[in-house]
Amino acid sequence: MKKTAIIKGRGAQINKHNRFLKNEYFIEDDFLNYCEKEGDNPDNNRTQYIEIFPKTILNKVTSTDIGMAYSMNPYQGCEHGCIYCYARNTHEYWGYSAGLDFERKILFKRNAPQLLEAKLNSKNWKPENIMFSGNTDCYQPIEKKLEITRDMLKILLKYKHPVSIITKNKLILRDLDILKELAQLNLLHVSISITSLSEETRRILEPRTASIKNRLKTVKLLSENGIPVNVMMAPIIPAINNHEIFELVRTVAKLGAVSMGYTIVRLNGAIGEIFTDWVRKTLPDRADKILHQIEDCHGGTLNSSEFGKRMRGEGKISEQVAMQFRLARKKFMSDVCLPPLDYSLFTNDYNSQMRLF
Known part of the structure; x- marks a missing residue:
């Protein structure tokens, strides 16, 4: 089967209608014909950056599937363009599409550091x-x-507050000076997301992320500088990357990673249609196989929202993945683990003032 022409440098190939909006936006053929005649481009595919002004920066996490109390996101939307990203749906709350808008309209919170410091104090x-x-x-x-x-x-270093970070980008190495100080005080965990060891797979799944070579280098450099690194194989997509589990665990263990985790892909909300459109255009020869095997992991649908099952899946394929991970971690990471974070060092301005009395 011949691949359909795709939008280069982007994951999503469509702008799925926002379920919260009454009106839907279409580009009609007569308008496209007019643009072609006039030499205009109706869609320049550029990224827009839009400042927003939140009143808070910490988000209380209530999910029992995630081992953290709060998350904080200085940006909404993500230019990395990972086609499977569960966060795409959140862009609809801002009035945008979970498709191309998620990758091309990036909201940033310039006041996030001030909000964080105020909360810690x-x-x-x-x-x-x-x-x-x-x-x-x-x-x-x-x-x-x-x-x-x-x-x-x-700010987190100033108040000696523990923090965890997960990223796909080698840009984290820019902040090695701060990260080393946090790690020396047992205030830091870093997770590097590596979905595949194949650069070809990375390019189609995660078009604007750091290369696999650079991500592996990041794991190595962080580890060599005393920073505890967990690697997340997230998500595992049947018929795309589930065959790489053993080799990926072996590779990152050699580079110094002390922990490894994974999730099974789940295509919640608008992501189901966005992913289906993408896989039929990008991998048409095995699109049906991929979609059917994802459904096998979620009781016959592309998504499960049930706590305890949504991130690990169910069924034979999910069981095989879990077994492979148990064996791989036992073989390559049996004698290492993430050190506990130290919460005893934290001090803020309020507590410091109270000690005077």
């Missing part, structure tokens, strides 16, 4: 697990210019 704040990028990557391309994540890390 509040009278009743007690240190709890906070994770960067519970939703979208805190080291996506625009961070190189804005440095919002770096400024937030400085």
